[in-house]
Amino acid sequence: MYLNWLPENISTYGGEIDSLFRLIYAITLAWFIVTVGALLSFVWLFRRRDGKRAAYITGDKLSQAAWLLIPAALVLVLDLWIDFRGGDAWAKVKLHVPPSEIQVKVTGKQFNWEILYPGPDGRFGTADDLQIDNELHVPVNKAVGVALRSKDVIHSLFLPNLRLQQNAVPGREFHAWFQATRTGVFEIPCAELCGFGHSGMVGHLTVHTAEEYDNWVKEQWPSPKGEAIPR
Amino acid sequence: MSNPPRVAPSPSPVAQASHGERGFWRTFIFSTDHKTIAKQYLSLGIFMAFVGGYLAYVMRWQLAFPDTSIPGFGFVGPETYNAIVTNHGTIMVFFVAMPILLGSFGNFLIPLMIGARDMAFPRLNMLSFWILAVSALIILTTFFIPGGAASAGWTGYAPLSARAEYTGVNWGINLWLLAHALEFASFLMGGVNFLTTAITMRAPGMTFFRLPLVIWQLLTASVIFLLSVGPLIAAAVMLLMDRLLETSFFVPEGGGDPMLWEHLFWFFGHPEVYVILLPGLGAALEVLAVFSRKPIFGYRWIIYSTITTGVLSMIVWAHHMFVSGMDPRLVMPFSISTILISVPIALIIFSMILTLWKGSIRLTTPMLWALGFIVMFILGGLTGIVLGSAPANIQVHGTYFVVAHFHTVLLSVVIFGGFTGLYFWFPKMFGRMMNEPLGKLHFLLTLIFFNLTFFPMHAVGLAGMPRRIANPLQYEFLTAAQPLNVQITISAIGLIIAQLPFLINFAWSIVAGKKAEPNPWEAATLEWTAPSPPPHDNWGETIPTVYRGPYEYSPPGVREDYLPQDRALTARSAQEKR
Numbered sequence: 001m002y003l004n005w006l007p008e009n010i011s012t013y014g015g016e017i018d019s020l021f022r023l024i025y026a027i028t029l030a031w032f033i034v035t036v037g038a039l040l041s042f043v044w045l046f047r048r049r050d051g052k053r054a055a056y057i058t059g060d061k062l063s064q065a066a067w068l069l070i071p072a073a074l075v076l077v078l079d080l081w082i083d084f085r086g087g088d089a090w091a092k093v094k095l096h097v098p099p100s101e102i103q104v105k106v107t108g109k110q111f112n113w114e115i116l117y118p119g120p121d122g123r124f125g126t127a128d129d130l131q132i133d134n135e136l137h138v139p140v141n142k143a144v145g146v147a148l149r150s151k152d153v154i155h156s157l158f159l160p161n162l163r164l165q166q167n168a169v170p171g172r173e174f175h176a177w178f179q180a181t182r183t184g185v186f187e188i189p190c191a192e193l194c195g196f197g198h199s200g201m202v203g204h205l206t207v208h209t210a211e212e213y214d215n216w217v218k219e220q221w222p223s224p225k226g227e228a229i230p231r
Numbered sequence: 232m233s234n235p236p237r238v239a240p241s242p243s244p245v246a247q248a249s250h251g252e253r254g255f256w257r258t259f260i261f262s263t264d265h266k267t268i269a270k271q272y273l274s275l276g277i278f279m280a281f282v283g284g285y286l287a288y289v290m291r292w293q294l295a296f297p298d299t300s301i302p303g304f305g306f307v308g309p310e311t312y313n314a315i316v317t318n319h320g321t322i323m324v325f326f327v328a329m330p331i332l333l334g335s336f337g338n339f340l341i342p343l344m345i346g347a348r349d350m351a352f353p354r355l356n357m358l359s360f361w362i363l364a365v366s367a368l369i370i371l372t373t374f375f376i377p378g379g380a381a382s383a384g385w386t387g388y389a390p391l392s393a394r395a396e397y398t399g400v401n402w403g404i405n406l407w408l409l410a411h412a413l414e415f416a417s418f419l420m421g422g423v424n425f426l427t428t429a430i431t432m433r434a435p436g437m438t439f440f441r442l443p444l445v446i447w448q449l450l451t452a453s454v455i456f457l458l459s460v461g462p463l464i465a466a467a468v469m470l471l472m473d474r475l476l477e478t479s480f481f482v483p484e485g486g487g488d489p490m491l492w493e494h495l496f497w498f499f500g501h502p503e504v505y506v507i508l509l510p511g512l513g514a515a516l517e518v519l520a521v522f523s524r525k526p527i528f529g530y531r532w533i534i535y536s537t538i539t540t541g542v543l544s545m546i547v548w549a550h551h552m553f554v555s556g557m558d559p560r561l562v563m564p565f566s567i568s569t570i571l572i573s574v575p576i577a578l579i580i581f582s583m584i585l586t587l588w589k590g591s592i593r594l595t596t597p598m599l600w601a602l603g604f605i606v607m608f609i610l611g612g613l614t615g616i617v618l619g620s621a622p623a624n625i626q627v628h629g630t631y632f633v634v635a636h637f638h639t640v641l642l643s644v645v646i647f648g649g650f651t652g653l654y655f656w657f658p659k660m661f662g663r664m665m666n667e668p669l670g671k672l673h674f675l676l677t678l679i680f681f682n683l684t685f686f687p688m689h690a691v692g693l694a695g696m697p698r699r700i701a702n703p704l705q706y707e708f709l710t711a712a713q714p715l716n717v718q719i720t721i722s723a724i725g726l727i728i729a730q731l732p733f734l735i736n737f738a739w740s741i742v743a744g745k746k747a748e749p750n751p752w753e754a755a756t757l758e759w760t761a762p763s764p765p766p767h768d769n770w771g772e773t774i775p776t777v778y779r780g781p782y783e784y785s786p787p788g789v790r791e792d793y794l795p796q797d798r799a800l801t802a803r804s805a806q807e808k809r
């Protein structure tokens with residue numbers, strides 16, 4: 001199926017989006033077949049024949065116009081179906097945001113993603129904040145909150161595998177979130193033209209298992225007590 | 232000059248003007264004849280299509296075989312690539328689609344189809360074209376100035392476009408903005424002219440509900456253009472001030488807002504899509520009626536749907552901004568209005584298909600293009616549902632899925648709709664027929680390569696390839712899609728080569744085509760009652776009087792299978808008819 005081109009979904013809400021894709025795909029494919037099928041068969045059936053005159057049908061009468069209005073009403077119903085399903089999915093992705101268990105700040109700048117971790121104390125603006133360019137490390141199955149900014153022009157944080165895309169706009173801060181369901185390393189392209197280095201502006205998301213993540217944290221914030229782990 | 236003032240305006244300017252011989256310059260260059268101006272728009276559009284097509288070729292080559300030397304261009308670096316992406320978009324939308332579909336068709340068809348001798352303001356009409364020509368010249372110049380051409384995308388999002396240091400392009404973007412302002416001014420004047428002409432200069436008997444649908448659609452296009460372009464002209468001036476005077480309308484330092492530009496751009500940018508679509512749709516409708524020998528099914532419903540589409544097109548713009556960071560609660564209303572626009576558009580498509588029902592269908596070249604238009608337009612319209620649905624949009628926003636969608640839907644209009652009109656009205660424009668077999672070959676090749684080019688782009692987009700990247704090999708996750716990129720590039724070159732039969736046909740037919748009768752297609756609308764090509768004042772002594780609607784094909788009780796709009800029946804039967 002054509003939708004197999006979608007990259008593997010690894011987020012909790014990606015399934016909502018993918019099922020919407022499947023619904024729209026089914027509906028639009030059916031309409032394409034019906035309308036183009038009708039068109040081609042009419043062209044064949046009513047091709048010019050000698051001595052055969054076309055019928056004079058204006059479609060003005062309501063009984064004739066019903067052939068327009070009823071299919072159009074059906075389109076309306078299907079539209080609303082897609083809208084309602086879309087509304088639910090949108091609410092789940094964008095409006096009902098769970099409290100984040102991990103917080104990071106991501107700042108786009110020509111041509112890197114600056115990723116700021118709050119460190120073991122879980123708070124930004126303290127001495128243990130750590131900035132790593134282009135490397136986003138998160139544990140699997142935890143809700144991650146991303147505060148997204150830009151230093152210069154508009155960038156777009158795009159994580160195809162997470163079904164997450166959000167512009168970063170200078171002068172504003174937007175909040176995005178995700179919860180990854182699978183470990184691995186995934187690319188983070190910039191999806192909004194941001195200058196000559198736009199092509200190749202790419203970061204990496206590393207989704208760790210819980211233990212791996214703890215190890216990664218210990219590497220980044222080596223402390224004598226060895227117990228400081230961000231909640 | 233010595234004429235006493237009259238109460239009613241007379242067609243005298245044209246009639247007087249056509250008396251004496253006019254020199255080369257006034258006949259071919261600074262002409263006020265709407266038909267000559269239409270040909271000028273057409274020539275400009277075709278010429279700019281070559282420029283835009285060449286840029287597309289460079290882009291596609293770079294995407295398939297990154298950082299290799301491109302035959303006929305050389306190496307393209309990322310800065311140049313951005314400039315090419317930007318200007319390909321700008322040129323194709325503003326200097327190809329608009330001049331051909333609105334400028335050329337509008338100018339040629341409105342007076343001829345409503346029964347007027349010229350536009351209401353012929354000199355303003357000439358000015359509109361020449362301002363557009365200057366604007367096109369400015370765009371072309373920017374390729375040769377220091378710093379290069381504009382490279383902030385055809386959407387020119389601020390702050391990238393607002394400060395020279397972000398792109399390294401200084402006068403390229405300044406002039407790009409100036410060219411936009413001029414182009415908008417040109418089409419503003421054109422739109423005023425279209426509306427005034429169609430409202431005030433219709434022939435006797437030509438009521439609004441006897442106007443051909445393409446006229447309704449050109450007028451609707453003009454209205455939505457007039458209503459939407461003002462904010463963008465203001466925005467373009469504000470952006471120019473941001474660049475030249477360091478104001479901060481669209482940059483956050485100093486309190487500006489980059490998202491304001493996005494809103495202003497798309498408040499115009501989306502209606503603009505329908506400005507281009509409607510004339511193409513209209514051309515296909517005219518051709519469908521003529522070559523099915525049937526009235527258009529549900530004439531009035533199409534008019535109502537056209538107006539509804541125009542109204543809805545003004546309230547969908549933020550669907551280009553679902554991931555921009557706009558308030559998430561506002562997204563669904565825009566998503567719903569976007570998807571609802573499919574209802575009037577679908578109704579028009581249904582009536583096109585039903586027009587074929589029980590027709591007597593002749594598969595001439597214009598008819599093939601019209602049918603091709605419908606099929607490709609359905610495909611492009613349906614993929615628009617994916618993009619209009621906000622949650623699905625998150626995934627495909629800014630990817631090649633968008634590129635695939637708008638090329639399918641817009642090129643179905645510009646290529647298929649445009650050639651529908653061109654092949655159909657060519658005999659009236661140039662007084663000669665085009666070659667049918669060459670036209671059909673052109674159609675077949677274009678249809679094949681069009682789909683081989685743009686259909687696989689949907690897959691590349693679903694795979695996540697962002698637009699406007701210069702080198703897909705920089706991304707591991709795009710490895711699987713790269714063979715498709717190569718295939719798309721080869722097909723795109725094929726699509727460009729497929730236009731050769733047209734060029735040969737076009738050039739040869741103008742010079743040596745078979746002389747055209749006044750009404751070679753046996754069509755019922757008014758332009759076919761004038762000679763081919765029509766003289767400066769279109770009808771000579773008397774303008775036609777209109778007795779009926781535009782699509783009286785195969786009416787009962789008439790020997791021929793069509794009734795021209797201007798043919799008077801006997802008093803009694805005329806009364807019966809309408």
